Amino acid sequence: MIRAIKAEFLKVKGSKVPLWTALAVVAYGLVAIAGAFGMKATDLNETLSTAGGSWAIAAGRGWYSPTWENVLRQNVQGIAGAWGVLLFGFVTAYVFGRERKEGTDATMLTSPVHRRSFAVAKTVVVAVWVLALTLLAFLFQTAGFALAGLEGFAWGHVFGSLGETLQAAALIYLTLPLVAFFALTGKPRYLRPMLFLVVAWVLGNTVATTDYAHLYPWMMPVLIGGASWLPVPSDRLDLASWVVALGVFVFGLALTMWKIGRSNDAVAGRE
Amino acid sequence: MGDVNAETVIRTVELTKRFGDVHAVEDLELDVRRGEIYAFLGRNGAGKTTTIRMMLALTRPNRGFVEILGVRMAPNAVRAFERIGSVLENAGSYGNLTVLENLEMQRDLLGLKRNHWVDEVIEMCGLAEYLKRPAGELSLGNRQRLALGRALLHKPEVLILDEPTNGLDPVGIAAIRELLRNLSAERGITVFLSSHILSEVQQLADRIGIIHQGRLIEEIGYDELRQRNRDYLELKLSDTARAAWALEEVCGMRDFAVREEDTIRIFSGFERAEEFNRALVEAGVAISSMRMSEESLEDHFMKLTGGNASQEETGSAMDAEERGKRR
Structure with a gap:
C-alpha cells in the first residue's frame, strides 16, 4: 500500500494540473478579496436591506456589513459552493481518469500490486490535494481581507471560519469517490464525472428548497456557512447528514474499487 | 532456441x-x-x-x-x-x-x-x-x-x-x-x-x-x-522412402526433408538436379514433377491470412516499408 501511495504522489510530480488548480483557487480568492474592499467602500448592507426577499433578510442580520465575521464567511462559501464541488471533482477526475487517457492504465494494472491499493492510494492523493487547496484558499483570502482594514477582528472568527471551511471540504471529499467511479468509466475521460457533478449540483438547488437539503450530500457543505450569504439555515446538519455523507463515501469507494479491480474491458478491443 | x-x-x-x-x-x-x-x-x-x-x-x-x-x-x-x-x-x-x-x-x-x-x-x-x-x-x-x-x-x-x-x-x-x-x-x-x-x-x-x-x-x-525461406527443389514421387534412400546412399545428399507421402524437398545442391533425377530413376522411383520452390514464408503468411500486396495494413506492406527504410 505504501508503495502504491508513493507511486501515486510521484505521478503528480511535474504535472501542471496542481498549478492550474492552485491558480483557480487564487483567482476565486481575488474576487472574494475585491468583494471585501467593495463592501467597505459602499454601504452594501444598507442597499440590500431594501432589495426585498432573502437579500433583505440577510441584510437585516447585518451579513453585508464590512466586518471580519462577514467576510470570513466567504472562505466557507468559496469551498462549499459549486466552485469547490467542481474544482475538487476535477482533481478527482484527473487523478483517476488520467491513467486511461494517457494509456498508463495497463502499466498500473499489470504491476505486482493489488489493484485495490491503487484505488486507495489515489483517494489519499485526492485527500491531500483537496486539503492543500482548501488551506491555500483560506490563507490567501484571509491575508487579502487583512489588507482591507476591516473591523471586528478576532482570532475566534478566524479559527471558526477555518473549522467550517475544513468541514465543508470534508463533506465534499466524502462525495468524491463517486466522481472517481465515473472517471473510470466510458469516454471521454473527464466529461462524464464533470457532468455527473453538474447534474448533482443542479439537483441540489432544487433539493435545497425542501426540508431534505441536510440529507443531500452535494448541498450539505452549503448548509455549513450559508449560500451566497443568503439566509440558508446554517445549523441543519445533524447526525443523519454525516451518516449519509459517510455512506456515500463508502459506497463510492467500494464502487471505485470494484471498477478498478475488474478487467479493463472498456478499453479492450482496440486492435 | x-x-x-x-x-x-x-x-x-x-x-x-x-x-x-x-x-x-x-x-x-x-x-x-x-x-x-x-x-x-x-x-x-x-x-x-x-x-x-x-x-x-x-x-x-x-x-x-x-x-x-x-x-x-x-x-x-x-x-x-x-x-x-x-x-x-x-x-x-x-x-x-x-x-x-x-x-x-x-x-x-x-x-x-x-x-x-x-x-x-x-x-x-x-x-x-x-x-x-x-x-x-x-x-x-x-x-x-x-x-x-x-x-x-x-x-x-x-x-x-x-x-x-x-x-x-x-x-x-x-x-x-x-x-x-x-x-x-x-x-x-x-x-x-x-x-x-x-x-x-x-x-x-x-x-x-x-x-x-x-x-x-x-x-x-x-x-x-x-527451411521455409530457403529455396528448395520439390519432387513429387511414387515412393519417398526409396527416394530418400537413393538420395542419401547414391548421391550423398542429406539436406532434404520428406514433406508428405509423395513429396521430398531438397534444400541444397540444386546444380546436381540431373544427378538426383538419374539416381531416383535408377532406384525405380517414378518422378511426377520436379520444380524449384518460389514460395517464401511471407508468401505463405499472406496466403494464410488472405492479404495482398496492395493492402496497406498487411504485414507484407508494412514489412516492405520497413525494408525500404533499411535500404
Missing part, C-alpha cells in the same frame, strides 16, 4: 473473447515453453492485442483461461505479475515524469533497491542519454525503449510484448531484436511477442504462431522456420 521438452510457461486453453458479434479470439490453444521466443503473428485486427490483454488479465475471456508460470491469470494475480514483464501497444509512460523518474517509480512499486541492474537495464535499452528528459517528450521509439526498460526492472521470467518494435527506426528494431535474443539466450527469459511484421519475428523467433480472425491457423517451429 526453446527446448521442446522444456516446461510450459504460457498456456492458453480454449481462450475465447467476443465483443458483441465480433469474435476477437476463438478457442485459442497455445503452449509457450521456457526460454523460447514465441512470435504471435497476424494482420491488424487479427486478435493479437486481445489475446495479450487476456494473458495479462486486462480483458476477461468469455471462455477458457490463461496460465502463466502455473498461475491462472486473473486481476490481482500479484504473484504472477512479480515474474512477468509486459509492454503493451502504445506503451504508456507518465509523460510529466522524466525517464529516470518513470523507472524509479516502477522500481519503488516493485519494492526493489537501486542496484547495478537498474543501470544495466538503462544501458541495455539505450536510455542513458534520455534519463532527465520528460517521457512525454520522447519519440515513439524511445517510449518503447522506456516501456521495455520498465518491464525488465524486476528480472522477469516471462516477457510479454505487444508490437515491441512499433515506431522504432531500423537501427532501433535491430537493437531490440538483439536485446530480446540476448535476454532469451543468456538469462533464459521466455519471450512472447506479437507483431504484424514477418521479417522481424522470423529473424528472432523460435516459433511463430499465425493468428487470423481470432484463430490460430498455423504454428511454425524452429526447423521449419529456417
